[in-house]
Amino acid sequence: MTRTLVLDDVTxxxxxxxxxxxxxxxxxxxxxFVSVVGPSGCGKSTLLRLASGLDEVSGGDVEVxxxxxxxxxxxxxxxxxxxxxxxVELVGELRGVPKLERRRRAREALDLVGLSGxxxxxxxxxxxxxxxxxxxxxxxxxEPDLALFDEPFGALDEITRLRMQTExxxxxxxxxxxxxxxxxxxxxxxxxxxxxxxxxGRPGRVVADIPVPWGYPRTPxxxxxxxxxxxxxxxxxxxxxxx
Amino acid sequence: xxxxxxxxxxxxxxxxxxxxxxxxxxxxxxxASSTVASAETPAAGSVPPSGPTPRAGSGRAAGRRRLxxxxxxxxxxxxxxxxxxxxxxxxxYLVLSPERRFLLPPLHQVLGTTLGNPLVMGPMLDxxxxxxxxALCGLAIAVVLGIGYAVVMVQSGWAERILYPYAVILxxxxxxxLTPLIGIWMGYGFSARIVVCVIIALFPMIANTLFGLQxxxxxxxxxxxxxxxxxxxxxxxxxxxAALPSIFTGLRNAxxxxxxxxxxxxxxxxxxxxxxxxxxxxxxxxxxxxxxxMAIILTALFGVAMFSVFAALDRAVIGRWxxxxxx
Ligand SMILES: Nc1ncnc2c1ncn2[C@@H]1O[C@H](COP(=O)(O)OP(=O)(O)OP(=O)(O)O)[C@@H](O)[C@H]1O
Ligand SMILES: [Mg+2]
Numbered sequence: 001m002t003r004t005l006v007l008d009d010v011t012x013x014x015x016x017x018x019x020x021x022x023x024x025x026x027x028x029x030x031x032x033f034v035s036v037v038g039p040s041g042c043g044k045s046t047l048l049r050l051a052s053g054l055d056e057v058s059g060g061d062v063e064v065x066x067x068x069x070x071x072x073x074x075x076x077x078x079x080x081x082x083x084x085x086x087x088v089e090l091v092g093e094l095r096g097v098p099k100l101e102r103r104r105r106a107r108e109a110l111d112l113v114g115l116s117g118x119x120x121x122x123x124x125x126x127x128x129x130x131x132x133x134x135x136x137x138x139x140x141x142x143e144p145d146l147a148l149f150d151e152p153f154g155a156l157d158e159i160t161r162l163r164m165q166t167e168x169x170x171x172x173x174x175x176x177x178x179x180x181x182x183x184x185x186x187x188x189x190x191x192x193x194x195x196x197x198x199x200x201g202r203p204g205r206v207v208a209d210i211p212v213p214w215g216y217p218r219t220p221x222x223x224x225x226x227x228x229x230x231x232x233x234x235x236x237x238x239x240x241x242x243x
Numbered sequence: 244x245x246x247x248x249x250x251x252x253x254x255x256x257x258x259x260x261x262x263x264x265x266x267x268x269x270x271x272x273x274x275a276s277s278t279v280a281s282a283e284t285p286a287a288g289s290v291p292p293s294g295p296t297p298r299a300g301s302g303r304a305a306g307r308r309r310l311x312x313x314x315x316x317x318x319x320x321x322x323x324x325x326x327x328x329x330x331x332x333x334x335x336y337l338v339l340s341p342e343r344r345f346l347l348p349p350l351h352q353v354l355g356t357t358l359g360n361p362l363v364m365g366p367m368l369d370x371x372x373x374x375x376x377x378a379l380c381g382l383a384i385a386v387v388l389g390i391g392y393a394v395v396m397v398q399s400g401w402a403e404r405i406l407y408p409y410a411v412i413l414x415x416x417x418x419x420x421l422t423p424l425i426g427i428w429m430g431y432g433f434s435a436r437i438v439v440c441v442i443i444a445l446f447p448m449i450a451n452t453l454f455g456l457q458x459x460x461x462x463x464x465x466x467x468x469x470x471x472x473x474x475x476x477x478x479x480x481x482x483x484x485a486a487l488p489s490i491f492t493g494l495r496n497a498x499x500x501x502x503x504x505x506x507x508x509x510x511x512x513x514x515x516x517x518x519x520x521x522x523x524x525x526x527x528x529x530x531x532x533x534x535x536x537m538a539i540i541l542t543a544l545f546g547v548a549m550f551s552v553f554a555a556l557d558r559a560v561i562g563r564w565x566x567x568x569x570x
Contacts, residue, residue, distance in 0.1 A: 054465055071469050077462040081484045081564045093480070094470040122565055 003027045004066050004146050004178035005051055011059035012046050020046040022203040023060070030145065033172050033179035035189035037239060038199030044182045045074075047204070048148045051180060066145035066178070070138075072152045076131035078123040078138075084110060084130075085119035088138045095142070102141075109137035112171065129160040136168070140175065149181040153188065165191055166220050173216035186235045191223060198238040208238035348532050357537040367522060367534070370509075371541050374518035377433070378505035378549065381440025385497055388441070389448025390490065396449075397456040397482065398474075407453075414446040418504070422511045432515045436508030443504035444497040451493025455486025487564055491557040498553040502546045519545075 005028040012021040020043035028034045036044050049055035050062055052071050070091075078087045085106050092102025110116055113133040123131055132152055139147055153161045169192050172179055183189050189196045190212055198208035212231065214222065222228055328350055335349045357363045392410065396403040418439060429435040459481050467477050509520025517525070519542055526535035 052469060054468060069469070071465070073462045073465070075460075075462060077460065077466055079463065079481070079484065081487070090466075090480070091470055094467065094472045094476055124565055 002065055003029050004064070005180065006063040006065075007047070007051065007060070008063070009060035010047075010050060010057050010062060012043065012050060012055070013058045019203040021050075022205050024199075024204065024206055025060075026197060026206060028146070028178045028180050030178050031176045032195065033169075033181065033193045034195045034197055035181045035183055035193040036197045036199060037183060037186055037189050037235065038204060039201045039239075040184070042199045042202050043204035044199065045150055048150050048180065048182060051146075052148055064146060068142045068144045069146045069148065070140065070142055070144035072135055072139045072147070072149045074151045074154055076123070076128075076135040078131055078134055080123050083120045083122055084115060084126065084134045084137075087123070087134055088141050091138055091142050105141050106137075109141040110134070112140065112174075113137045113167065127160075129156055129164060132156065132164060133167075136171070140171065143175075144177050147177045147179045149179065151182050151184060154184060161185075161188070162220065162223075166218075168192060170217045186239065187223065187228075187232050190228065190231050190235060191218065196235050198235060207241075208235070210235055210238065345530075345532055348536065353533045353536045353540075356533040363534055363537070366517075367519070367538060367541065370517050370519045370522045370538075371545065373516055374502075374505045374509055374520060374542075375545065377436045377440055377508060377518060378501040378545075381437045381504055381508075382444055382498055382501040384437065384441045385444035385448050385501065386494060389445050389493065389497070390452050392449050393452035393456055394478070396453055403453070410446060410449045413442060418443050418507060422507070426512060430514065431512040435512040436505060436518065439508035439511075440501050440504030443507070444501040447496040447500065448490075448493045451489040451496070452486055455489030455493075456482045458489065459485040484564075488561050491553075491561060495550065495553040495557055498549045499546060502542070502549050506542060 005026075007024055007026045010021055010024045011019070013019045024043075024047065026034070026036075026047075036047065038044055046055065048071070050057055051064070052069060053062075053064070054071075078084075079090065082090065085103070088106035088109050089102050092105065097105075107116070107119065110119055113136055115130060115133050115137065118126065118130065123134070126134065135152070153164050156164060165188055172192075179193075181189070181192060186196075193212050196208075196210045196212060197206055198210070199205065200207045210231070331347065331350055335344060335347050339346060357367070392406065396406045421442065422439060425435050425438050429438055463481055463485075464477070467481055472480070505518065506520035506523070509518030509522075510524055513521050513524075519538055523535065523538050523542075525531075526538060
């Protein structure tokens with residue numbers, strides 16, 4: 001199995017003096033979906049920015065073995081003047097994919113997230129959950145080897161959030177990219193992931209790396225199983241000890 | 244005309260988020276932008292989400308609603324005009340004694356002596372036409388220069404730091420302090436009038452465009468960075484579209500200011516065919532009160548027309564831009 005993302009002893013200190021991450025080592029392979037949970041401000045977003053190359057490490061190494069990396073932001077970050085379809089197309093446009101090809105792929109991606117029929121709607125005409133779906137479609141349209149998610153469901157209501165989790169894990173089952181997913185929610189991390197990484201408070205360090213045994217696709221009912229509850233408890237305990 | 248009167252309506256340097264720009268101030272945060280948009284045009288919220296399904300029978304109701312909307316829009320304006328006319332007559336007949344009544348002749352007399360008389364109206368309309376030309380010309384130049392200047396400024400932090408002060412200086416020097424110099428340098432004709440117009444209309448274009456170009460969220464910029472967007476792609480696919488609402492706000496303000504600039508230019512630079520501002524001065528010197536008031540009415544109508552046209556353009560373009568006018 002190729003290791004798509006490798007963080008080796010990564011440290012990040014900002015010019016302001018804040019040490020956000022300290023000696024973090026973490027790897028994500030193809031077919032792995034790794035969630036990172038940790039207290040607010042422990043450097044989770046910083047971790048993603050380093051992994052994506054948006055920001056540079058102060059120490060250690062980042063190795064990415066991917067031809068295409070995608071990033072889903074906490075906010076949908078759609079261009080309001082573009083329709084849903086044209087928002088998804090943007091990625092192909094920037095990368096120079098021919099128009100017909102990128103349009104076809106954008107339609108497929110929207111279809112995949114259950115938005116066929118909404119291609120021409122503008123972001124303002126969509127609900128919060130639908131906007132996030134467009135954002136995910138935009139991330140998946142480039143067939144990423146590595147997909148990074150920064151708390152994408154944080155702003156959604158509980159019902160929408162659970163539905164989006166179900167959809168995301170089935171998309172993962174379908175596409176099997178290497179996924180790195182930031183979240184505040186322990187049950188979300190357990191439900192989605194093959195592994196849950198727990199970080200300590202700032203400066204962020206990896207304090208636990210807990211494997212999740214179930215395969216994909218996962219049913220929504222998995223959340224009510226006692227084993228699921230036990231694993232949520234284990235992650236919460238690791239989180240509690242170090243925050 | 245005092246300096247203060249000329250300068251009051253322009254956007255103040257610190258006031259880059261003044262009320263007239265309210266609908267763009269929060270485009271920087273994606274979360275806030277949707278609410279801001281609906282605040283800007285209350286109609287946005289009431290548009291049914293899927294546009295192209297008007298049911299039969301709702302046509303007449305929609306027509307009535309549109310009529311009611313037009314009345315609601317025009318009604319206050321008509322009421323304001325009626326109020327001004329009423330005050331006018333009160334001052335003419337109840338405040339001024341008959342021997343001082345020439346200071347404010349009654350409206351029907353103003354209209355009567357001017358509208359029916361081609362010897363008065365002919366030159367006045369010619370002059371107005373001349374001023375419209377100067378204003379539109381000055382506005383066009385100000386738009387091109389203003390947008391260009393802002394685009395250059397947004398290219399880097401130091402470009403903005405170096406260039407912005409010039410814009411502020413241009414804005415803070417009272418135009419009346421510059422007009423004599425412009426006359427000496429440019430002569431007292433058409434081009435000097437346009438220069439005054441450009442100077443006065445330029446700042447809102449620069450400030451609003453710059454503000455708009457900078458309004459795209461950091462996350463949107465990250466998205467472009469992650470996809471290795473070129474500078475041109477970033478400008479034309481992100482910054483420029485994001486700036487469009489504030490560019491139109493700037494255009495609306497600049498349009499109003501270009502009218503003032505053109506009239507101030509007319510007033511001072513009298514070579515060549517006179518503009519309406521030139522006639523204002525002539526009528527004043529001759530104490531030709533009826534014509535003076537008619538000329539004032541014409542300039543007011545011109546100002547209102549310019550503002551309304553650009554406000555309507557603003558609404559139409561921005562509405563389409565954000566997909567409001569149906570899918
Ligand atoms: N550009 C920056 N300059 C200076 N300090 C920064 C910068 N970005 C982040 N930080 C600091 O680094 C720390 C980690 O920030 P980060 O955004 O990664 O946290 P987080 O775990 O994502 O928090 P949250 O869960 O609230 O999103 C914080 O203390 C933050 O103040
Ligand atoms: Mg964060």
